[in-house]
Amino acid sequence: MVAAARHFGCDPAVLSERQAADFLLMLRCERKYAPSSMAQMIVALRTFFRDHLGQDWVLWKTVKVRQSESLPWVLSCAEVAAVIGAARLMRFRVLFTLIYHCGHQHFAYHGCGHRACPQCGHREAQEWLERQTSRLLPVTYHLVTFTVPAQLRPIIRSHQRLMLGILFRESAATMQDVAATKLRGELGLLGALHTWSRQLVYHPHIHYIVPGVALRKDGILVTPKDPDYLLCVNVLSVRMRTRFEHSLREEDPALFHQIPPSVWRKAWVVHSEPVGCGEHALKYLSRYIYRTAMSSERELAESNGNISFRYKDSKTREKKTAVLPALVFIAMFLQHVLPKRFRRVRSYGWQSPAAKNKFARIRALLDALPACVPPTVLKEPIVICCPKCQKPMRLLGTFGRGPPR
DSSP states (O other): OHHHHHHHTSOGGGOOHHHHHHHHHHHHHTSOOOHHHHHHHHHHHHHHHHHTSOOOOOGGGGSOOOOOOOOOSSOOHHHHHHHHHHHHHHTOOOEEEEEOTTSOEEEEEOOOOOTTOTTSOHHHHHHHHHHHHTTOOSSOEEEEEEEOOGGGHHHHHHTHHHHHHHHHHHHHHHHHHHHHHHTSSBOEEEEEEEEEOTTOOEEEEEEEEEESOEEOTTSOEEOOSSTTOOSOHHHHHHHHHHHHHHHHHHHOHHHHTTSOGGGGTSOOOEEEEEOTTSHHHHHHHHHHHTOOSOOGGGOOEEETTEEEEEEEOTTTOOEEEEEEEHHHHHHHHHTTOOOTTOOSEEEEETTSGGGHHHHHHHHHHHTOOSOOSOOOOOOOOOOOBOTTTOOBOOOOOOOOOOOOO
């Protein structure tokens, strides 16, 4: 009442019904009061007129309060698509309840899009796999893996942006140096960083998928004499250790002196193996491109403050269950979250984005098709069944990707 009287410059006792109604209309139209605030103001004015002025204020009915709208229980395809688009734009996470014909309910989250989320990234990984599969060449591919000694891993974890950047740059340069000597040409490299083991232990290493062909400066292609043998891993190990040591000494001398000298004397493990046409190696890497450390398929469970998850033992190949305290699990998971804007996948040589002309020349010389994959075979449509009653489900519609954030 004081605010209304101050607005009209009069005493509250002489405030008329029309002035009170005009004051409410001003709050709704000009100041954009919320419906809940408008309802409170109407109740206060009616109480003042009835209890203090002894009048029955009837003009309050002329002020229409817009009721807050809520979503219906059941949404159409267009409404769901609109909600998803708005949620992506506003950076909210939406929870939908899927109700099957038999009454079974399933909760489905709209993905947050973060690369460390265990539930997101499946579609992006499939799109990346399709793009890389379309670039396969009719040659033998090799999977080359660079690792670091155990004494160096804690330092890398504490200085990820610097150390992982050096690991990427020097491992690629190592392969190019050895290839320039042995094959007299340049390789095309596609590398992916992997920092975790099956038990979430910090173990940084880089996988490279390398086509077994090199491009000389005069434009001639060179292939190894043995298609199953690319480069000597012992030479790669020594060269990688030397380049990493010199690069770290130049970029951060203080950090270099914190590393035990034994690291630069022991052998660094480099592994190389042929992987055929490269399709299976790409599928292997695609599982880690848009996902960090843990996937939803590993059956996370919480009990009495402990987190349990499944993993496969690398020696016995048996599935086991690990149980960790919640804070320990969170710490082990977060150590694999990379710094902001750090690229986990990088390409070098004639596979880099800046070497499109070289890649086109190699494809033309090999007379390769745009996609080095078997022809698509028509399959029967897949029938999706309800997880409870096992009855077939009907597709109502699909939704495109939401607006970029």
